[in-house]
Amino acid sequence: xxxxxxxxxxxxxxxxxxxxxxxxxxxxxxxxxxxxxxxxxxxxxxxxxxxxxxxxxxxxxxxxxxxxxxxxxxxxxxxxxxxxxxxxxxxxxxxxxxxxxxxxxxxxxxxxxxxxxxxxxxxxxxxxxxxxxxxxxxxxxxxxxxxxxxxxxxxxxxxxxxxxxxxxxxxxxxxxxxxxxxxxxxxxxxxxxxxxxxxxxxxxxxxxxxxxxxxxxxxxxxxxxxxxxxxxxxxxxxxxxxxxxxxxxxxxxxxxxxxxxxxxxxxxxxxxxxxxxxxxxxxxxxxxxxxxxxxxxxxxxxxxxxxxxx
Amino acid sequence: xxxxxxxxxxxxxxxxxxxxxxxxxxxxxxxxxxxxxxxxxxxxxxxxxxxxxxxxxxxxxxxxxxxxxxxxxxxxxxxxxxxxxxxxxxxxxxxxxxxxxxxxxxxxxxxxxxxxxxxxxxxxxxxxxx
Numbered sequence: 001x002x003x004x005x006x007x008x009x010x011x012x013x014x015x016x017x018x019x020x021x022x023x024x025x026x027x028x029x030x031x032x033x034x035x036x037x038x039x040x041x042x043x044x045x046x047x048x049x050x051x052x053x054x055x056x057x058x059x060x061x062x063x064x065x066x067x068x069x070x071x072x073x074x075x076x077x078x079x080x081x082x083x084x085x086x087x088x089x090x091x092x093x094x095x096x097x098x099x100x101x102x103x104x105x106x107x108x109x110x111x112x113x114x115x116x117x118x119x120x121x122x123x124x125x126x127x128x129x130x131x132x133x134x135x136x137x138x139x140x141x142x143x144x145x146x147x148x149x150x151x152x153x154x155x156x157x158x159x160x161x162x163x164x165x166x167x168x169x170x171x172x173x174x175x176x177x178x179x180x181x182x183x184x185x186x187x188x189x190x191x192x193x194x195x196x197x198x199x200x201x202x203x204x205x206x207x208x209x210x211x212x213x214x215x216x217x218x219x220x221x222x223x224x225x226x227x228x229x230x231x232x233x234x235x236x237x238x239x240x241x242x243x244x245x246x247x248x249x250x251x252x253x254x255x256x257x258x259x260x261x262x263x264x265x266x267x268x269x270x271x272x273x274x275x276x277x278x279x280x281x282x283x284x285x286x287x288x289x290x291x292x293x294x295x296x297x298x299x300x301x302x303x304x305x306x307x308x309x310x
Numbered sequence: 311x312x313x314x315x316x317x318x319x320x321x322x323x324x325x326x327x328x329x330x331x332x333x334x335x336x337x338x339x340x341x342x343x344x345x346x347x348x349x350x351x352x353x354x355x356x357x358x359x360x361x362x363x364x365x366x367x368x369x370x371x372x373x374x375x376x377x378x379x380x381x382x383x384x385x386x387x388x389x390x391x392x393x394x395x396x397x398x399x400x401x402x403x404x405x406x407x408x409x410x411x412x413x414x415x416x417x418x419x420x421x422x423x424x425x426x427x428x429x430x431x432x433x434x435x436x437x438x439x440x
Contacts, residue, residue, distance in 0.1 A: 185387075
């Protein structure tokens with residue numbers, strides 16, 4: 001491609017100005033920067049998919065009461081990122097199939113912002129002191145929808161009131177019924193209220209309810225070989241969370257092909273993720289080599305520009 | 311001889327049967343007894359939507375069914391809303407007594423919007439030939 005060509009936004013196998021190696025893709029801006037519709041990954045319903053780290057848009061309606069200030073229903077927009085493990089079988093015989101499996105999840109981030117006529121700006125994010133986690137479990141009551149639960153520990157910031165409030169270790173538990181993972185279009189609703197506590201431990205308010213619309217999948221990075229190694233040789237126990245980040249949840253990076261455990265890893269690629277993370281040591285080596293070449297090329301360009309300025 | 315229904319046929323069956331749910335919320339929703347609305351919904355959800363959902367799952371393994379996935383997602387979202395309301399409200403209570411009135415608004419909008427979705431999916435030809 002020359003500089004006179006129209007941008008496609010996604011050139012493959014080439015590079016400009018002689019920099020980089022074969023297969024390098026230029027960084028020239030997202031599809032949206034070129035006026036093209038973004039390529040959303042397709043999600044297959046009723047299908048257990050390999051674990052990944054998903055970032056999704058979200059809209060949250062939270063009913064908040066602050067003592068002495070008032071109650072308001074606050075509409076907030078934002079994003080959240082969730083790490084979901086590879087699915088595990090919970091039935092007998094164990095089969096990784098929709099409706100007979102579970103997927104453990106851990107919320108890595110939640111960033112919400114909204115405006116309230118009562119509170120002013122409202123920001124919500126996850127407490128770093130607690131692991132917000134959840135699970136997509138088997139279907140129930142003859143329904144094909146899987147039961148999805150999440151236990152989140154939010155921090156509510158009301159900067160106009162000078163308040164930063166936690167739920168003091170009490171989770172807001174959310175539940176929904178999903179037919180696809182990631183759960184695009186899902187609506188999760190809280191099952192409990194939670195007291196809001198200030199930095200001194202005083203109860204100053206309450207999250208009365210939370211209702212959540214899951215929006216588009218913005219980014220999905222497959223876990224690759226970082227799935228559960230099953231080192232303990234046990235099944236995930238559906239509905240039990242010893243710790244969200246405990247030995248069942250994270251892996252030590254052993255390649256999936258060498259595992260001997262009851263977790264069956266479905267074939268990769270079931271979800272057409274927008275990006276593929278390097279999955280093997282060879283992939284990583286190649287990626288690092290490409291990055292090194294790109295950096296050398298960039299250094300050359302910077303050097304030439306510096307000389308030109310002089 | 312058995313008749314093979316397409317997904318669009320099944321959505322049309324849902325659309326027709328869904329009128330019982332619409333009838334259950336006729337008039338001001340606040341005045342409705344929650345248990346009556348829930349009973350109409352449960353009968354429809356299990357007896358009419360359930361078979362559609364099973365057909366959708368079966369056909370999703372064979373080809374693209376994207377046009378019908380929202381039908382299923384919306385039904386299950388509404389079912390979850392009924393579940394949430396049932397945890398807050400006795401069956402013989404009026405919807406006006408719901409402690410979280412925002413969810414009654416959700417119910418009102420959700421029930422009516424689902425009717426529109428069913429009508430559109432039952433009427434529109436899809437690129438999948440059914």
